[in-house]
Amino acid sequence: MKLDILAIGVHPDDVELSCSGTLLKHIALGKKVGLLDLTRGELGTRGSAEIRDEEAADSARLMGALVRDNLRMADGFFQNDKANQLKIVQILRKYQPEIVLANALEDRHPDHGRAAKLTHDACFLSGLVKVPTYDEEGNLQDRWRPKAVYHYIQDYDLKPDFVVDITPHMEKKLELIFAFKSQFYNPDSKEPISPISEKSFIDFIQSKNRSFGRPTGVDFAEGFNVARTMGVKNLFDLH
DSSP: OSSSSSEEESSSSSSHHHHHHHHHHHHHTTTOOEEEEEEEETTSSOOOHHHHHHHHHHHHHTOSSSSSEEEETTTOOOOOOHHHHHHHHHHHHHHHHHHEEEEOOSSSSSHHHHHHHHHHHHHTTTTOOOSBBBBBSSSOOOOOSEEEEEEEOSOOOOSSSSSEEEOOOOOOOOHTTOOOOTSSSTTTTSSSSOOOTTTHHHHHHHHHHHHHHHTTTOSOOOEEOOOSSSOOSGGGOOO
């Protein structure tokens, strides 16, 4: 199955919190979208890896994503090394996405920036003919390099290089976030409070999307950074 967009997050729910509105927008445009989680989020304060597996699957169905895979790297302790790079390369060559969305280049959680670099490096290596990988049947995979890697903005207040209008999809985005019900605000929960389980965190997400939208005159937007200079084909397509 060839994808148009592959959204990669180091933790289940990273994608939902930071770029799911953009994914919903492109699914509505007929694009094929898939998701890849690098870890199971097993170090999260609330819930368990097994619960988050179920929540991730529920969210993917609600979104309309065609696939959701998990590489089961070690939450908190994975490294940007050859073994993990090749795991991502195998996925890239399997689905051949045109665009990859990845974690923030810099963020409060150290996993996010490390995952951003790991994903960026894997996307480059995936295009090299002398980096062999094999599919599930043992067949040599063709090399593949995505046309672009865009890094969604997460907790830190980074200045976006561009924003995507998600106004018609904001309500659905919140539904996808709350598919991870073990992680976010629940007044009946007996589990420890975490920075993302307080009610104010969801208010923060909505306010952040409002802030990204304001400069371009829309109600809600998601922000992205790029690691390399972008080109523009037509000045009249910018707004």
